[in-house]
Amino acid sequence: MPFLARLSPILFAALLGLPMIAQTAAPAPPKPAAGPRKTPKFKPVNLNTATRDELLKVPGMNPGAVDKIIKGRPFLTKSKLVTQAGFTMMFYQSIKDRVYVTSRAPARN
Numbered sequence: 001m002p003f004l005a006r007l008s009p010i011l012f013a014a015l016l017g018l019p020m021i022a023q024t025a026a027p028a029p030p031k032p033a034a035g036p037r038k039t040p041k042f043k044p045v046n047l048n049t050a051t052r053d054e055l056l057k058v059p060g061m062n063p064g065a066v067d068k069i070i071k072g073r074p075f076l077t078k079s080k081l082v083t084q085a086g087f088t089m090m091f092y093q094s095i096k097d098r099v100y101v102t103s104r105a106p107a108r109n
Contacts, residue, residue: 044100047081048074060094075101 045054047069055066065087072085078101081087 044098047099047101058098
């Protein structure tokens, strides 16, 4: 009996603690598998032929940048935005996937 007398408080505490442990240790329900990120599709624009309004629709463009691009035309490559038009590399990195350049440039007016 002395063994059971010593064991009963431990068992009692263990039995009381188990429901609390079970509640806090329950795993969270699994999240649904993440599919491809749905980002709005944006059709890239040609730096040499796009109108001012088309360039303004490019995410990250502002009126000052658009005017600088139009003034610096024609561009042989889109990376010339940095060397030819004087844009920062950070700005170029933010728009490089949204613009392109064709080899045929419009005549300057």
